[in-house]
Amino acid sequence: MATAVSALGRVxxxxxxxxxxxxxxxxxxxxxxxxxxxxxNADVWRGVVTRLREGYRCITPDWPLGAHTQPMRPGTDFTLFGLADLVQRTLTALDLQAPALVGNDTGGAVCQAVAARHPEKIGSLVLTPCDAFDNFLPLPIRHLQLFGRTPAGLKVLAETLRLRPVQRLPIAFGLLTRRPIPAEMMASYTGPLRENPGTRQDFARLVRAISTTFTREAAEGLRTFPHPALIAWARQNFFPLAHGERLAGLIPDARLRVIEDSGPFVTEDQPDQTAALIDEFLQAATPR
Known part of the structure; x- marks a missing residue:
């Protein structure tokens, strides 16, 4: 597989x-x-982008969700709909016409909020296993809402994530993949939180803003989403398959596909399956 840098393209x-x-x-x-x-961060998409970049323009931002290196300014709105507005402004700044928006994990919840609040900015939606409804955050990692409320608590948390055995614990990354995430990728994901005080400050603000009020509101907004959607879910309990089925039932033009032998990070466990489903969906949704 190509390295993350070569797979994701120029910065x-x-x-x-x-x-x-x-x-x-x-x-x-x-x-x-x-x-x-x-x-x-963007590295989580490296395997999928490698397989899609021949036919699509793939744009993978490092969103300010805890593994970013560019801290946001004071006053940034880190609520779910504040992050949706940030995505909307990014799409506008890049002058993209009807892009497909693809989300995973917390990013999938953000995509739901974009689809609910700014449906005119996107042409289609792809949700892989992600936060939804009352599952925000999932129970195994709700300790982040305690440790993550302050930069000091986050510093302690980030230091423990240096250790490979800790990374595979259920309260860390252990339930997110069936197979261990490569060490260099774990360093990419956890390094900024450990090394950058601004990243920790942003993440503390984000954690304090988490509320299921927002995910419930975003899900209700999907009932009127006017574009095609793909729900590409995996059989696991972190983000239950029942939630994927429920999301597919809310969106008028949605189809559900199951990614086999994968944890919630389908891009780590099954990049081939994930990319193939996205390509098949977009070929049908946006004929060339």
């Missing part, structure tokens, strides 16, 4: 009112914008 930056968003850009064709989850 660029855009300036928004909230601060600088760093993103990778590769390939040509219909645009796809990817949204990762907390304590992850």
């Amino acid at each position: 660029r930056e855009i300036e928004l009112p909230e601060g600088v968003i760093r993103y990778h850009d590769t390939g040509s064709g219909p645009p796809i914008v990817f949204v990762h989850g907390i304590i992850a």
Whole structure:
């Protein structure tokens, strides 16, 4: 597999009112914008982008969700709908026409909020296993809402994530994949939280803003989403398959597909299956 850098393409930056968003850009064709989850960054999409960049323009930002290196400005709204507005402003700044929006983990909840509040900015929606309804955050990692409320608590948490045995615990990354995440990727995901005080400050603000009020509101907004959607879920309990089925039932033009032998991070466990489903869906949704 290509390295994350070569797979994701050249690095660029855009300036928004909230601060600088760093993103990778590769390939040509219909645009796809990817949204990762907390304590992850664009690298989580490396395997999928490698397989899609021949036919699509793949844009993978490092969103300010705990593994970013460009801290946001004071006053940034880290609620779910505040993050949705940040995605909307990014799409506007990049002048993208009807892009596909693809989300995983917390990023999938953000995508739901974008689809509910800014449906005119996107052409289609892909949700892989993600927070939804009352599962925000999932029970095994709700300790983040305690340790993550202060930068000091986050510093302690981030230092423990240096250790490979800790990374595979259920309260860390252990339930997110069937197979261990490569060490260099774990360093990419956890390093900024450990090394950058601004990243910890942002993440503490994000954790304090988490509420199921927002995920419930976003899900209700999906009832009127006017574009095609793919729900590509995995059989696991962190983000239950029943939630994927429920999301597919809410969106008028949605189809559900199951990714086999995978944890919630389908991009780590099954990048081939994930990319193939996205390609099949987009070929049908946006004929060339």
